[in-house]
Amino acid sequence: MENFSARLRLLRKERGLKQREMAEICGLKLRSYQDYEYQVSYPSALGLVALADFFGVSLDYLMGRTDKREINR
Template sequence: MATFGERMKELRKERGLKQREMAEICGLKVRSYQQYEYAENYPTVPGLVFLADYFGVSLDYLMGRKDEQE
């Protein structure tokens, strides 16, 4: 199964967004967002919920616990 960082990159690319654009959506600096994709840092719980809602996926999918987006 994919890691959180791999899922973030995959979901971002599916939407045709650049890291800079995704950082703006999340209210982060680009480097902070990049740390998510490079598995150097993780969002807070409210941040995870925001991302799951934004991409329309479950938290289990986002965190790499399931392969079905639901």
């Protein structure tokens, strides 16, 4: 299974977004967003939820705990 950073990078690329665009969407400086993809730092719990919602995936998928993208509701 992939880790958070790899999943984030994969999801971003699937949407055809650049790191700079994701940083703007997240309200972050470019370097702060890059730190997520390079395993230097991680978003807060609220940030993780926002990313999962943005990409339409479950938190478990985003964090690499499962390979199932769907959200259980």
